[in-house]
Amino acid sequence: MPKKRKAPVTFDEWVGAIVENHMxxxxxxxxxxxxxSGMSLSLLGxxxxxxxxxxxxxxxxxxxxxxxxxARILEDALAGFGGMRKLLAEQTAMSPTPNNVSPMRGLDLEAMTPEAREELGRAAVYDAEHEEDEPHTP
Structure with missing residues (x-):
């Protein structure tokens, strides 16, 4: 007998629940x-x-x-989740503007010291989430 799952809350949980229902x-x-499907059992689960x-x-x-x-799976999941407006609101709330981007707008690069420009260049390639420099591309 399959285990009883908790009710889906997130959109991804709703998609999974609808897939499981069809399965x-x-x-x-x-x-x-x-x-x-060619998926590993772990990833599918x-x-x-x-x-x-x-x-x-x-x-x-x-x-x-x-x-x-x-499309039917997505429509059913979206209906169960609470609609597109709710999904967009949650996605927007989860994706704020990176705080290292907007303060840089409007900077007068010509008025900056060479050291400040160099520091700005280092900040532009630093990935704070992974605490490492992003690879340089030519």
Whole structure:
């Protein structure tokens, strides 16, 4: 008997729940869907639980294996989640403008000292999230 899952909260959880519903309707286990879609069982399981979003390619492949239009899965997930307005509001709230970008607008580079320009150049290639310099491209 399958474990009872908690009700979906995030949009990714809703997508996973809808995929799981279609999977169960067709009598597929996660192992079956993983094999037919070419996804690893681990990645599929995390995507179904909503802890990892499906990539577009994975999502289209899984929908094809389930013989359900991808748009229908997304529409059902969006309806369960609470609509596009809620999704956009949450996505916007999660993606603030990086605080290292907007303060740089309007700087007078000509008035800066060479040292200040050099520091600004170092800041432009530093990835604070990963605490390392981004690779330089020619």
């Amino acid at each position: 169960n309707t067709r009598g597929y286990r996660q192992e079956d869907l993983a094999e037919k 995390r995507s179904i639980r909503g802890t990892r979003p499906f990539t577009v390619t994975e999502f289209e492949t899984v929908a094809g294996v389930l013989d359900v239009p991808a």
